Amino acid sequence: MYELLKGLRVVEGSAFVAAPTCGLYLAQMGAEVIRFDNIGGGPDFRRWPLAGNGASLYWEGLNKGKKSVALDLSRAEGRELAQRLATAPGDDAGLFVTNFPADGFLAYDRLRALRDDLVCVRVMGWADGSQGMDYTINAALGLPQMTGPADDERPVNHVLAAWDLLTGAYCAFALVSALLARTRGQGGREIRAPLSDIGAATMANLGFTAETLLTGHQRPRMGNDVFGAFGRDFTTRDGQKLMLLAITPRQWAKALDALGIGGQVAALEAELGVSFATDEGLRFTHRARLYPLFEAAFAAKTAAELTPAFDAGGVTWGAYQTLEAALSDTRLYKDNPLFETVRHPSGLSYPAPGAMGSIPQDQRGPVRPAPALGQHTDEVLSEVLGLPSAEIARLHDQGVVA
Structure with a gap:
């Protein structure tokens, strides 16, 4: 963990990989990242891989160093609290990362009415708002037909969620860029980052699309051959x-x-x-x-x-080595200062990484584990929204927060 973004408050309303990855990177550079979820957890709270006790190792990995607020988003009062969190005051606040629909209760126009200089980075599937995920976008781009043995025509999906991860990293860059513009008096803005556009642009940047346009056909699969070299x-x-x-x-x-x-x-x-x-x-x-x-x-x-x-x-x-062997590789995991053994909300202790980049001039801070779901609800409602303890108790009693 580093402190380059210390003092910034980013609110995250998200699920799955891309948007949580964006929040993770910002948190590992020192930002205070507050993630809100439905009471009981969102659609990624029990996602595999799971620990033996049923806790999601996936969720623990993508939410390290964040704070967690649990709200009943099925109720108007819970949705209002989410809106207020995203638009809470402060020169170093008003930064929101989400993959909620562009036209829902977290639509930019609705949020901007509460804070005019809001910076919102929104992960989408397709640019037109239709649903799309990494595997479906990848299939549409033609890559599964380029991957795998040359003598097999079956499409091969790679196991790495490349478009999710590229999108998450791009969103972190875009949010900091928009924040810099805001500090220069250019106001707030919404940046939409569809997986489809990230994928299509990357294919073009790497020459895949130009190659296909000029030859009339996409690149054939070549097994493990490195193309062009x-x-x-x-x-x-x-x-x-x-x-x-x-x-x-x-x-x-x-x-x-x-x-x-x-x-x-x-x-x-x-x-x-x-x-x-x-x-x-x-x-x-x-x-x-x-x-x-x-x-x-x-x-x-x-x-x-x-x-x-x-x-x-x-x-x-x-x-070529298995992941089991890689865990003993000193260049990757064993004795790598990037990793630190921490106790996670599952109750398990295992190595977890901090910021992926190293800064020789700065001291690397300790790795902070993911929070328990709703662990910081009362703290955030009090410190960020300024709610008195009696009001927070009422919200608990009525099941709006947990």
Whole structure:
């Protein structure tokens, strides 16, 4: 945790991945993030993976460092409290992150009537307001037809919610950008971030759409081949799979030296009349001729023999490993200062990450776990909305808050 955003108050009304991720990133940079949910939890409160006691590890992970308020959003009084929280006064407040519908009780025009300089970042599925989630947007973009083995026509959904995560990060950037504009006298605004637009724009930024427009067809699936360069998994004599990547001329030369196949590759270059050292695209074009040379070199040695030579030679490579093995990897989890073992609301203690970026000039603060649902209801109603204790007690008695 860092304190770059210390003093900012962000209110979050959300569920699932994208909007909670935005709030998480802001909290890990020091903002006070207050999340409100329905009493009993929203649609993501029991989402898998679950701990043995039924607590959602997913919810604990995405809501670290936040405060939690529980409201009955089915009632007008509960919805009014949510509106007042989103628009509560303060120079460093009036910042709202949500994935609630654009035309509901949290519509920007309704909220702006309560606070004119409100900054609202709204995650959406499709830009027209229709429902869409990461998997359905991904399917519409054509990526499942580009993913998977070349000899299998079935669509393959990747397990990483890439569009949710990109959208969450983009929303954090957009909110801070809008806040900066507000401090310069430009007022508040709503920023709508549909997963569909994030996905479509990213595909265009990476050249996928231009490629398809110009060729008339989308990229075919290629298994683990790296498109447009030389990269693929290869199997060692003892059956271990290693990923080899050679994009730059230096990476290419180091790989050939370590594998001892420079002479064979030079003979192939002479036969084809090309220079693989100067053009990564040629390595991709002629990969069917190159792969057998690399496969034979990998198959001749064990991983224990190859990997020291790779490291000594500066080869770009990586070993395929399970998540169980990754947990013992000192570069990823074990002894990584990014992680700290904390006790979570499930009652379990396990390592959790703080801010993903490291700031050498600043001291990293302790990781704060997710709250228990409704843990800060009374505190927030009192300190943010200024409600007296008698009024808060009435709201509890009538089941409006919990």
